[in-house]
Amino acid sequence: MTTHVLSDTRVLTARSLTHIVRSPDTIITTAVTPIALMLLFVYVFGGAIQTGGTESYIDYMLPGILLITIASGVAYTAYRLFLDLQGGIFQRFQSMPIARSSVLWGHVLTSLVANLVSVAIVVGVAFIMGFRTGASVGAWLAVIGILVLFTLALTWIAVIAGLSAKTVDGASAFSYPLIFLPFISSAFVPTDSMPGPVAWFAENQPVTSIVDTTRALFAGQPVGTDIWVALAWLVGIMAVAFVLAMRIYRRKAA
Amino acid sequence: MTTATQPAASRPGAPAAPAIRVQGVEKSFKDLQVLKAVDFDVAKGSIFALLGSNGAGKTTLVNILSTLMKSDAGTATVEGFDVADSPGDVRRSISLTGQFAAVDEVLTGRENLVLVARLRHQKDPGRIADDLLARFSLTDAGDRRAATYSGGMRRRLDIAMSLIGDPPVVFLDEPTTGLDPQARIEVWQTVKALADGGTTVLLTTQYLDEAEQLADRIAILHEGVIIRNGTLAELKRLLPAAKVEYVEKQPSLEEVFLALVGEPAQAGEPAASVPTAPAAPSTKESR
Numbered sequence: 451m452t453t454h455v456l457s458d459t460r461v462l463t464a465r466s467l468t469h470i471v472r473s474p475d476t477i478i479t480t481a482v483t484p485i486a487l488m489l490l491f492v493y494v495f496g497g498a499i500q501t502g503g504t505e506s507y508i509d510y511m512l513p514g515i516l517l518i519t520i521a522s523g524v525a526y527t528a529y530r531l532f533l534d535l536q537g538g539i540f541q542r543f544q545s546m547p548i549a550r551s552s553v554l555w556g557h558v559l560t561s562l563v564a565n566l567v568s569v570a571i572v573v574g575v576a577f578i579m580g581f582r583t584g585a586s587v588g589a590w591l592a593v594i595g596i597l598v599l600f601t602l603a604l605t606w607i608a609v610i611a612g613l614s615a616k617t618v619d620g621a622s623a624f625s626y627p628l629i630f631l632p633f634i635s636s637a638f639v640p641t642d643s644m645p646g647p648v649a650w651f652a653e654n655q656p657v658t659s660i661v662d663t664t665r666a667l668f669a670g671q672p673v674g675t676d677i678w679v680a681l682a683w684l685v686g687i688m689a690v691a692f693v694l695a696m697r698i699y700r701r702k703a704a
Numbered sequence: 705m706t707t708a709t710q711p712a713a714s715r716p717g718a719p720a721a722p723a724i725r726v727q728g729v730e731k732s733f734k735d736l737q738v739l740k741a742v743d744f745d746v747a748k749g750s751i752f753a754l755l756g757s758n759g760a761g762k763t764t765l766v767n768i769l770s771t772l773m774k775s776d777a778g779t780a781t782v783e784g785f786d787v788a789d790s791p792g793d794v795r796r797s798i799s800l801t802g803q804f805a806a807v808d809e810v811l812t813g814r815e816n817l818v819l820v821a822r823l824r825h826q827k828d829p830g831r832i833a834d835d836l837l838a839r840f841s842l843t844d845a846g847d848r849r850a851a852t853y854s855g856g857m858r859r860r861l862d863i864a865m866s867l868i869g870d871p872p873v874v875f876l877d878e879p880t881t882g883l884d885p886q887a888r889i890e891v892w893q894t895v896k897a898l899a900d901g902g903t904t905v906l907l908t909t910q911y912l913d914e915a916e917q918l919a920d921r922i923a924i925l926h927e928g929v930i931i932r933n934g935t936l937a938e939l940k941r942l943l944p945a946a947k948v949e950y951v952e953k954q955p956s957l958e959e960v961f962l963a964l965v966g967e968p969a970q971a972g973e974p975a976a977s978v979p980t981a982p983a984a985p986s987t988k989e990s991r
């Protein structure tokens with residue numbers, strides 16, 4: 451292969467980031483829905499929700515809100531990839547002597563940057579609304595690491611969607627179930643308040659372990675075994691999505 | 705059945721090995737056999753026109769030659785590199801200007817050029833971009849987003865992006881489709897200048913006058929095979945000489961094309977029912 455993977459990836463990431471800088475509405479839109487949810491849950495439903503803990507409700511729900519932010523943000527990655535495929539620029543890249551995987555990595559790294567910016571905005575608003583954390587620097591780094599892994603895992607799913615979509619709407623439709631998953635998890639209400647089968651699903655789906663880990667890190671409490679379950683899910687999903695995305699990409703490129 | 709007995713029109717000093725060699729290339733999409741057995745050579749530094757109606761398989765062939773697609777059978781080499789075995793070497797030797805302009809609409813014209821220059825690992829991307837903007841009369845529009853460009857400007861930018869790094873072989877897939885006459889002539893001038901500089905150009909077109917204007921050799925792709933391949937003069941000789949009445953008129957390429965395509969069953973013979981007078985005024989201009 452070529453030795454230019456890194457420089458080609460850097461150039462293509464810069465290109466894709468330029469797109470975001472020129473239409474920052476994609477970042478704003480990504481942040482608006484979770485902020486609205488936060489307002490709704492804290493000021494409307496929050497008073498009626500019993501979490502069984504001593505923390506304020508915003509502290510309880512912020513981890514789930516951050517996952518929703520990322521789940522809706524990656525839809526733009528699928529969208530941008532789809533537009534590249536439609537517009538012919540993808541073909542141009544494919545016919546040039548550049549490292550093949552750079553075209554995808556450019557979109558993936560852009561997705562990471564864009565989603566972390568959206569997450570930062572949401573966390574900022576949460577602070578204004580009263581979110582407080584006793585997290586140490588190490589705990590913050592762990593939270594960031596988990597969110598980065600979550601973004602990468604979902605981004606590779608977005609790459610699959612962007613590469614295989616037939617229409618613009620199809621490219622982003624995959625994100626709806628992902629946005630919905632936190633609602634059937636421990637993100638907003640404790641899972642033991644749910645009826646049997648739903649509680650079983652909620653306790654065993656990836657979002658719950660990720661939310662519980664993040665919540666514990668923010669609260670400065672021990673994470674227990676949750677973090678290993680969360681990491682196993684994240685790395686597993688990322689690996690499967692990556693392999694599938696690369697397979698589809700190679701077929702597309704051949 | 706081939707009538708291409710003369711050596712390809714090569715420029716003085718050009719080596720004999722062809723820049724592009726296509727042998728027995730086949731390609732099907734499910735049940736649709738688009739290319740049945742395509743053979744042709746393109747001499748270094750020449751302009752080769754692949755002429756065919758809409759849906760003839762021109763884009764499919766260009767995609768195979770530019771490594772975007774794999775053929776089902778046959779071999780194709782570009783600058784001596786097999787497109788299936790050494791796609792990386794082929795990509796270093798070519799540039800593709802696809803049927804639909806492949807520019808980044810969000811970026812400015814200049815940024816598009818800098819992007820490609822960076823990806824081709826050129827030394828001074830900014831200078832290359834400025835030079836090309838000037839050469840393609842886009843300097844004033846260079847800092848505007850490509851989304852605001854007219855069709856002709858977009859096509860010029862598209863071709864300019866393809867020329868970065870001076871690839872020895874350039875593929876142009878229907879480079880003037882959808883352009884106004886003025887923009888068409890500008891593209892023609894660019895193509896001629898490229899070939900004059902020693903670049904090999906393979907262009908596809910549905911326009912007979914375009915092939916007539918530009919090409920050293922013309923191949924007609926019809927129903928999956930090259931039914932004719934020759935110089936303009938050779939193709940014109942396929943038809944009986946025009947009947948002398950008051951004015952002698954050579955058959956235009958359009959008449960040759962229509963006669964050949966209209967009679968696929970007799971592809972080996974000059975078509976019998978050829979109009980003796982041109983049906984439409986000739987569009988030939990002096991080169």
Ligand SMILES: Nc1ncnc2c1ncn2[C@@H]1O[C@H](COP(=O)(O)OP(=O)(O)O)[C@@H](O)[C@H]1O
Nearest residue numbers: 733736738756757758759760761762763764765
């Ligand atoms: N990816 C594809 N899948 C299925 N059919 C295709 C595909 N690409 C082209 N075709 C079909 O192959 C034929 C030739 O297409 P194309 O090479 O684009 O022709 P041209 O460029 O000469 O107009 C057309 O009938 C077209 O519909």
Ligand SMILES: [Mg+2]
Nearest residue numbers: 762763803878
């Ligand atoms: Mg075509």
